[in-house]
Amino acid sequence: MSTTEWQPSALQRERDAYRRRRSTRAILLSLAITVAVIAVFVTIIHSSSGWPKVRDSFFDLGVGWKGLPGLLDAFWINVQIMLISEVCILVIGATLAVLRTLQGPAFFPIRFFTAAYTDIFRGLPLLLVILLVGYGVPGLRLAGAPKSEMVLCIIALVLTYSAYVAEVFRAGIESIHLSQRSAARSLGLTTWQTTRFVVFPQAVRRVIPPLLNDFVSLQKDTTLVSFVGVIEITLTSLNQQSQDFKFVHQVFAGLVFLALTIPLTRFTDWYSKRKGWVGGGQIR
């Protein structure tokens, strides 16, 4: 077949030119609207009577910059909590989800336990769980129980988030059509092998966006560990604020979080797309 000699006809060149013009126009229009909306917001904020004071407190970049190294040091605690928790959450969440989809009366206690677990820990406010675990477990004075606040906080985060993530995985598993199970079982795979090699891998691809949602949410919720005295980034920003009475430290702390979460989200989208997990094309 001939690929190299083909040249678009005059008609096709005209169509392509029209499509280019149309997309250029659409891009320009959307840019213009974006700029206009931003301009309106900036004008409204600038003309408010409190703006000079707010600017002095929230946007004193020099002061904020000086506090940044301290914030970053503290943020390392958040990152550690987040990474360790996330690994445990994914493992426990996936396990809970698979256990909950087990069929047959023999597995009723397991299904009941997993359902009860998700119901309870999804329903409890995370802050309460952190306080209960952070102060309750050491209070028991059990031999061998962890004493480090950080470890206790990780346990609390894992307890709560595993319940969310289990439900995400379960939705993914149940969205895979029964015919996939039939095909796998027809080849002689056991129930477990079917879940492990056929259903679960497809389910994971489908639930990557909501999983990422929970992961980003977890990153932000690592700030709650400050309630049991772990010196992480928000607590550090409050300490800095108590020195110079400026809110710029909270603004910088927010930027530090965004600097981590936005690239992560973009990377995940890009990776899923490159792997062909998402994006089934478009119809004009």
Next chain:
Amino acid sequence: MSPSVDKSQTPLLRVAGLRKAFGDTVVLDDLDLVAEDHSCVALIGASGSGKSTLLRCIDLLEIVDDGVIELDGQDITDPRVDANEVRTKIGIVFQSFNLFPHLRVIDNVTLAPRRVHRASREQAEAEALAMLDRVGLRNRADARPDELSGGQQQRVAIARALVNKPRLMLFDEVTSALDPELVGEVLELIRELRGDGMTMLLATHEMSFARDVADQVCFLDGGRVLEHGPPEQVFGDPQQPRTRQFLRRIIEAGRL
């Protein structure tokens, strides 16, 4: 291209110089085709010869790389044309049915009348029931697609396309996913449509059916219509060596 073209009359469908490539694979290469009003054109050819892609291009489900597709004299490949409006005039039936699994049979059929043509629920359902009656499935109106046999699903898919009152019907190997017992009921329905004067393009591997029902048979090879003519000519006295080879293999497989 058809032997008895009346020059004063525009054909319902005219395809000229159509080209479509996916990456480096050229699927349609300078393809020409004409379908007169109330005629049935059968597209035959090996898998991968471009039959499906041609039908998808005509229904504007693919953006063509070059060439013209005219429906009733209007160039529908022009980017200024409202593709959604064009599609309401063309019905397509897919090889794998593509019914909406979350909707009952009746809701599959009333979706477009209610959402696109803004018909009232009562009116849309009355029309849909009449259409289901015609395809012999009025009693399954409340069923879910996965409760139906393949042949029944395909008949619902045909009803879903017909309820839009299309000017042109495209059938994309509609019996290829059916087991032999169920093929007959679908082909019978298409034959009836043909009798009612529906203009249709039929990509098919059912050679005896094509021979029986088509006015024109087009043999696609290498992204072009290599040979075309009335069925008795293409099947009885093929001119091109490729066509002869293709038909010989079909006969060897016992399908003609």
